[in-house]
Amino acid sequence: MLDTLILSRMQFGANISFHILFPSISIALVWYLFYFKVRHEISGHPVWMRNYRFWVKIFALTFAIGVVTGITMSFQFGTNWPGFMDTVGNIAGPLLGYEVLTAFFMEATFLGAMLYGMKRLPSWMHTLATLLVAIGTTMSAFWILALNSWMQTPQGHIMIDGVAHPEDWWAIIFNPSFPYRFFHVVLASGLTASFLIAGISAYRLLKNDTKKAPKVALQSAMTVAAILIPIQIWVGDLHGLNTLEHQPQKVAAMEGIWETQKGVPLLLFAIPDEEERTNHFEIAIPKLASLILTHDPEGEIQGLNDFIGKHPPVKPVFYAFRVMIGVGVAMLLLSWFVSFKTWRKKVLNEITLKILVLMSFSGWVATLAGWYVTEIGRQPYLVSGILMVKDAVTNIAPSNVMISLSLYLTLYVFIMGAFLHTIFYMARKSVRVDEYDEERQGEPDSGPNARSPIEALESDKGVNWK
Amino acid sequence: MTFDELLPYIFLFLMALSVLIYAVLDGFDLGVGILLHQTDEDFRNQMIASIGPFWDANETWLVLAIGILLIAFPEAHNIFLRELYMPVLFLIIGLIIRGIAFDFRAKAVTKYKRLWDWLFQGGSILAAASQGFMMGSYVLGFEPGLNAFLFSCLSAIGVTAAYAYIGGAWLVLKTEGELQKFAAKKARVAGWITALGVVVICLTNPMINPDVAARWFTLPAAILIIPIPLMLFLLLYSTDYYLKNVPFKNDIGCWIPFASVAGIFFLCLIGLAYSYYPYVIPNRLLAVDAASSTASLKFIFYGVAIVLPIILIYTFLSYRLFKGKTTKLEYY
Structure with a gap:
């Protein structure tokens, strides 16, 4: 019979893994929306608005799933991990509080104006609303990663009778691993959104969408990805060095090193x-x-044998690390190849487009693998050196956790099916919609900025985009 | 009393404030879900459009209320969520289902749209009833036993009706024509069920809870509390009168039912606060004993003092932006 500890761990793992998929898209996707909107403001070219309108719907869906699965998280600490709040509540509470106050309300409120306010607001105010949602989602990542990083590399507190009390908030927030983890996660989100945009756009092209919008979106996304990946590799390396300094046992597990x-x-x-x-x-x-x-x-x-009883399980960390690196390399190769082709105004053949479709959710795989490396790598501690996972768990009956876990899993399978089905359905539907700017034919496009990326792809007119 | 000593009470007040704002704001959008018209598609679209720009932010008040409980009273947070493990689970499941149903229905294939509509209504009812059940258990300090369970079930019905009541009132404010009449009719029924619930809870609560009885029926304190039920029933009655006669000429005063029901919620909260202050968990845990460290409370207090007014301002602006009768919901 599974006990409450293992069931609670499975439940938390399931909840947070499912939840993180959606913010990992929406954090960066909203910046893309802001970019599309600004390009439209500057150039007036309708292709940008068309992309905005298509992707804002996917953003709304992703955001909503992120919000409702995130509510689960806010209850989870109390329902299953009371020891967490008992021990480090003085630190974790305020950080979560600031996330709610400075991020959740801002993003959720301006989301209303962003999604439904375009006709009611002057265009620049609507763009501002989009920007505020973007800032809100990034702020939310800031606070939650500050807390997560503090759990990895705690500092700025003192322990009194086994309870952590804050001493220096600046040191707590900007703890040693925070800057690396923050940029690593935000860049990962950028890549996840980029590959989603490119993949869905490629899918539309494969479905004979002859409009400009998917081509422009595909090229924008792959250009961004081609630039972000080298930066991500560099930041990831710095993050690794930081981990070696503060959590050598995690690095030893990642690299499979037993003896020093x-x-x-x-x-x-x-x-x-x-x-x-x-x-x-x-x-x-x-x-x-x-x-x-x-x-x-x-x-x-240092090898794992220096940390007997205090190092994480080796296999999951070791393999997850390799999955992350492998997917990262694939993303690097593909984005450079596609960017090279589009810059040189070359044809993207059907196979390339199909690979892009296959890679639509590669960001999810890499992001989850990366999270498993860092989170499983923190085991057996919940807060490094302060609190063991097994000491934080609730004392409720395992059967209750069994019920909740199975309900969550059923729901997640259902939501994931609906999500995937719906976004591909929306992509197919958009193929059938007429070009939004057709009535503008003959009007001059304003400014070279609006044209260049389109022309790059347009010059392949009639070639087998299929 | 120094500022440091005052902090737990400030947070108790802030928590009550977020619960009230949550109950009014998410109450109306849950209520619209509870009342969702399952036979007329046009009505359904309008009903859902009326809450579209708001529901995300409304739900955030729940996260804030739970957040304050967690930040300021971690011990109470732990007791609360351990005792209410199953109702919390159903609340979350309900919120997840209705949240995603809201967004999927607009984008999904037509044949699945009906499924999402049913899920939206079901999720809304589940979430509302779970909250009511949680409130019932909370008021009794999580007493075990059959009587407590029945009381919580009663509270579940009461809160579901109350949300339907404010949801109907919201629709009277935001819609017109046949839908407005439909909403008024439903709101009247929900209103009387709510009133019945309030009466039953007011009668049983002092019977179960000697402490509450002492507070309510001891002079001179009792004089303080008498205006509350009086005002409550005055509001209930006048709201019912207005709803019975909807629509008024030129739709004059269409905001009255919503404001009145919000007032009723406010009075109920005052009643609860009067009965249980300064406990954070009734009869079990005092706010001051459950409070977290002063340094943490201070750090978050400054944040709240600066940010909460800003949140209130932009929440207000958001409602201003979408004021008036609901129009078709479009992403632009």
Whole structure:
């Protein structure tokens, strides 16, 4: 029989994994909407408005699912993890409070004006509302990641009778891992939204959508992705170095290093075995891990055996890390290839478009894998060095958690099915809608800015976009 | 009393304020969901359009209320959510279902639209009833037993009716013609069920709770509380009179029912506060004993002091922007 601890962990894992999928789209998608709206303001070109109108609907859907699944999170601490609030409530509470006050209300209120206020507001005010929603979603990421990072690398508090009390809020918010984690997550959101936009646009093109809008959206998204990925790799590397400094046991699990040693090889693949405390079937590049992590091929890295009983389970961290890197590399190659093609005004063939469709949700895979690395990598602690996961769990009956967990899972499967079905349906529907700017034919497009990305793709007229 | 000592009471007040704002604002959009007209599609579209720009932000007040409980009274938060594990689960499930149904119905294939409409109504009823049940258990300090359970069920019906009441009043304000008449009719029924619920709760509560009885029926304090039921029933009666005669010429005073029902909610909250202050969990935990560290309360207090007025201002602006009768809901 599963106990309350393992069931609560499964439930929290399910809730947060499902929840994070939607903000990871919406945080960046709203900045795209702002960009489309601003481009339309500047150029007056209807293609930008067309993209705005298509993507704002997907944003609304994503945002709504994010809000309602997020409400679950706000209750979850109390229902299943009372020890968390008992021990670190003085720190976690205010950070969550600031998230509600400075982010949730702002995004939710201006969302109304953004979604339904276009006719009632002057255009610039509507653009401002879009900007405020964008700032709100990013603020929300700021606060929740400040808390999450504090749980990884706590500082700025003192412990009195086993309870954390705040001493220096600045140190608490800007704790050592926060800046890296914040930028890493925001960039991940940028990539997730970019690949979603590119994938759905490619799907529309494959369905014989001959309008400009999906081409423009596809090119914008892939250009952004091509720029963001190298930055993401750089930030990810810095994040890794920061983790090595503050949570060496997590890095040891990510790299599958058992014994503290010098000149550590980089494992491309292996099967870590926690019972025998060794790896099987290693495929390794000599000295590369030391080079990456210490910038010295002979650098020493601490192994898991230095942290017996205090290190995370190795397998999930090890594999999740490789999944994240693998998807990241695929994203890098694809976005560079597509950007190169579109800049050179070359044709995107059917296979490329199909790969883009397949990669629509690659951001989700990478984001989840990355979260698993960092969150499972924090085990067995809930708050590093302060609170163990097993000491925070509730004492309610396992059967109750079993019921709630199964209800949540059923609901999530249903919502995910509906979500995927609906966005592809909306994409197909948009193919049938006539070009919004047809009545404007013959009117001069205003400004070269509006034209360049379109022309890049338009010049392939009649070629097999299919 | 120094400022530091005052902080727990300030947060108790802020929590009550968010609960009130939540009950009025999300109350009306849950109520619209409860009343959703299942036979006339045009009515349904209008009803849902009337809450479209608001429901997201309305729900945030619940997160704030729970947030304040969590931030300021972590111990109470833990007791509250442990005792109410199942009702909270149903509340969340209800909120998730109605939230996504709202957004999916507009975008989904026509044949699924009916399914989303049913889910929207079902989710709204589930969320409202769970909240009522939670309130009932809370008022009794989470006493176990059959009587307490029945009392909570009664409270579930009462709160569901109250939300339908304010939802109907909202529709009287935001719509016209046949739909307005339909809403007025439903609101009247919901209003009388709410009134009945209030009466039953007022009678049973002092019977179960000797402490409350002492507060209500001991002179001279009792004189203070007498105006509350009087005003309550005056409002109920005048609202009913207005709803019976909807529509008035030129739709004059269409805001009166909504304002009155909001007033009724306010009076109910005052009644509760009078009965249980300064407990954060009735008869069980005092606000001052459950409060978190002064440094944390101060840090969040400054935030609240600065941000809450701003939130109230832009919430007000948002309602101004979409004032008047509801028009078709379009993404532009």
